[in-house]
Each structure stands twice: as C-alpha cells, then as structure tokens.
Amino acid sequence: MYWKRQGATEYLIRTSPSNAQKSIGLRSEKTEQIYQNFIARKAEVEQRLAGLTSALERQQRMNRALFVGRAPRILIDILNKLAKEGLSEYFTVIGTHALYAYEAAAGVGIGEEAALATQDIDLLLDTRKRLSFITRMANLGTSMLKLIQKVDSTFKIRDDQKYTAVNSKGFEVDIIRREPKDDDPHPLRLTDEDDEFYAVPARNAGLLLNGPRFSAVIVSTTGHMARMNTISPVSFVRFKRWMAEQPDREPMKRTRDILQANMVEELITEYLPHLSVSN
Template identity: 60%
Template sequence: MTWLEGLCVRQCRTFAPESCSVECKYWNKNGFPYKLKFMEDVPKNLPWVELGDNARRQYIDAITAFDAWREAVKAALAVRGGMYWKAAGKTDYLIRTSVANAQKSLGPRSEETEAMYASFINRKRGAEERETSLRAAVQEHQRMNRALRVGRVPAIVVDVLNAIDAAGLSEYFTVVGTHSLYAYEAEAGVRFLDAGALATQDIDLLWDTRKRIRFVTTMKQRGASMINVLRKVDPSFTIVEGQTYTAMNKNGFEVDIIRREQAEDDAHPIQLTDAADDFWVVQARNATVLLNAPPFSSVVVSATGRMARMSTVSPVVFASFKHWLAEQASRDPLKRPRDIAQAKLVERLTEEYFPHLAR
C-alpha cells in the first residue's frame, strides 16, 4: 500500500473509486480524495474507526425502540396482578391482587370504585399490548444489529446488565473500569482499534452505599439476593472463596462489586443481603470520586445484537481516575501501562466527541 492509498478513508482499503461499494465523499474529479485547499478534510491518525452510515442509522433506530420498550416494561409492571369484584353479603367489594396473590380491598362498589376498575383494566390492556409490540420491534432490531455488526460487547456483559435492570436494581450500580469503554465508543459511534484496551474477564460494579436502606428494602420485599440475580443469567455463578466481593461463572467471567471507602454512616463490613452465599462488597480506594462523578449512560450492543443500557461515569472522570490509579505505588506494574493507555484513549475521544463534558 502506498502512502496515497493509506490516506483513503474507506476501510475497504481500495484507492480505486470504481471498485468501492460505497461512494466516498472525499473523492474529487481528479481521483484524489482530498482538496488540498481544505486539508482539514484529511482524517487524523485516530485510534478508532467510525461506524459506517448504515450501522449508525441502525443503532439510532435500535436504541429508540429499546428505550421505548424499557419504558413499556415499567408501565406493564405497574399494573401487574389484577382486580376483581368480590361479593360479601349484599355488597360487592373491589379487590386488588398482586403477583404473589396478596389481596387488598379498595372499597365497596360505587361510581368511584367502578371508575377505578375500568381505568385499571384499560391501562393493563394498553400497557401489555404496547410492551408486546415493542418487544417484537426490539427483536427485529437485534437481528439488524447482528447483520450490520453494530456492536461487539461480550454477550455476558449485556445479559448481566439486563438482569440487573429487570430486577429493578440499575439505580444502585454503576459500571466502572474497562467495560466503560464500550459505553464511550457506542455513544461516539466509533470502534476502538486497540482490542487489548477492552480485553478483560471481569466487570466492576460500584454499589451506591448512600442508597443502602432502599436497596435492602427492595431486596427483602422481593426475597431476592444479588447472587441469584446473576444466576438468572448463568446458574454457574458462585461467590469466590476468600474473595467474597467476586462471583465467577464456569467460563471464568467475574463480577466484582465494590463500594466507596467507609464514610458518613456507612456500615462496615457490608453484605448485600442476608442470603448466606451473597456478596460482601469491598471498599475501593478513591471510589468516592467515581460515586460522585457526573453520570454517563449509553445503550451498548453485543455481537449477537442484544442491547442493554450501561450506566457509567463521565469519560473525563474515567481518564482522570485511570491516571491517578497508574501513579499508585500499590498498583500492579503489569496493569499500569494499560491504565495510562486507556486514560489517553478516552481523553482523545472526549476531545473529538464530547468536548462539552470537559468544560
């Protein structure tokens, strides 16, 4: 390949416009892809490539459908259970039932309770129909995502995020560490060229101790444990002996749950639930910086086309934290080069796509 060929913006690696399947906006009538008068058009030597137009359009359409479906799921959950009239003596009473078949009387039959019943039935029917329709749309988008290679997030990561969301626990956890890069590249519409920057066999989840009481109440009401949430994704997830903040599945993929260093009225140590085999979250140095960071959220897509919304920290804070981490004497020397590489990569991405976040 000549230096001129190397300037071609098309990833098909051709310098012949007649053999290029996609029209390149940089080609001019002389065959040279850039006007020398406007050399800013020449692409910079960037550590990523942009998604093609078709993949970008598909991603935009897919996340619109996905977010609408998530809202529809929440609306359908709000009307789970049912309502019916129960005769008691000479009067009918309106009864509200839960999924667990718990029953509560809403009062005797009257114009008010009849209106309440009619409203509930209509809302339930509408919510279920909307959720069913949007679920079908999302499934179609998943097929298109896969066909156009929109994403490359490991399937296990998407499944874990969706399991946490389905359990109603997303607000308590923030993705930190290497997997955050997937959210940044998805939002920017690019793909990092250095696969090593994203290579990892564990996902770090930062648990918000400030919301502990609400979290514990939610888990008790549902009779749930965090380890069982993960086992809905893969039954082989087990707490690692001697490292009780980590769960590992049969393939060696790990989920680590960390927390800020003890502050205010934080308890210590903390087990997420009363279940004997559940996580004991570990304190992470300087994690308060991540906990207080501006949030950053993006829909990520797996190679199979499945989607999940990932909540992480601002890329500005991510880069700053990685620089700090690399400077710590206790940091594993083998991890320092990647910390620095990730920090610089995200800094450059922020300059190009998220400059407003650095202000």
C-alpha cells in the same frame, strides 16, 4: 383486578406483581367503574407493550445483521436484570467495561482489543443510598447473588474473595464500594442471606461516586441492548492515570491503565468535544 365472591357478596380484588392482594370494596357502581377503567388501561398497555416488543426485536435483528455491537452478552443481561429489578440507581459500572459506553456514545469502535480485554464487571455500590437499597432488596425478597444467578445459574461466590462471583466460563462480577466513611458499616454485606456478596472498599472510589455520571445504550454481539450507567469519560481518564502512578500497581495493569486513558482521551478530543479532560 378481579371479582371474588364470598357467600352472596362480591368484592373487587387488586393483585400486585408479587401476588399480594387488596380488597377495593364491595361490588357497586363505583367499583364497577374502577374495574372497567382498569380493563381499558390494561388493554391499552398490552397493545403498547406488544408494539414496543416488536420494535425491539427488529432493532436487535438489525444490530446483529449490521454487526453494530461487540459487548459481551452476559454484560447486557446483568445490566438489564438490574434495571428490571429497580436496582440500576444503586450501581455504577466502573473499570474496563465502561469503554463500551464511551465508544457507543462516540459512534466508533475502540481499535485496540487489548484495551477491552477483561473477564469481570466492576459494580460500584452507592453506599450513600444503603438504607434505600436494603429496603429494595427486602421488598424483592432475594439476595444480590440470587439475582445474578437468574442471569446465569452457575455464578458462585469465590471462597477467597467474597466480593466476587464467578460463573462456569470464568466471567466475574465484583461489588465495589468507597472506603468507609461517616456511618458506613464495615464490612458491608449486601443482604442477610447466607450466601451473599460483601462489598470491597476500593481506593479513591469515593471520587468516582461523587463525580459526574455518564449513560449510554450499549449493544452485544447478538444485537441485544442495555443502558449502562457509568462514570464520565473525563473521570475515567483521571482515575486511570492516577492508578497507573501507584507504586504497587502491577506492571501489566499499569500498562493497560495508560493505554485506556490515552484511548478515552482521544475519544473525547475527536468525537465528544463537549467534554474536556482539562475541565
């Protein structure tokens, strides 16, 4: 908030993060009090933010010194970007990267590096919230691709695969959706921007969308942290076993499906006993 003079009159102006301005009213005892309350709250929030930022930096240094994390930094940055822009509720991480959330919750590291070997993150878009998502993107005034490019400017949409963006190091971001149903549009373009993602339908993705959720804070090799929202470990096991049974599944992917399902089932049994694959 600030005072703005127009001629002989002063007005109290409130600005938003997007620099939109709104007049609160003429300078008076009432607006003076509003301004003083604002200044006091702002100082309190800034002090709290400084404290939290300092604590976060200490925790990151500790994570790095103790070799706590091993998630890719690019994954952390993408998740934090979605959270910062208020988009986390529209996407669920599925696929191999979900393993980082499971091992973090279990407090152990998955021993088989082959189980974690991947160069792409699969983001399942909740098409049930499509109108809310469109409104949010319109308010942000940007596209999904441009948001990802703020994490790494080298991300580009693949010409042969419009649901995938790849960066200069070969890391890919895939936007997945459930198979079209009800009033789902098809094809589904995330925004009206010229260069933008299309969400690709995935078999049985509706089951993942409707299933129980799971959330955990994951840590990168640099010590940075992010909250990952994903599917429950039980749903992961069931889905991977179903994938492995599909006759058109590539042999190498089928082998990895089984490996991942077995490892997550073992995590549940040994370290997450409140969950049960049999339920």
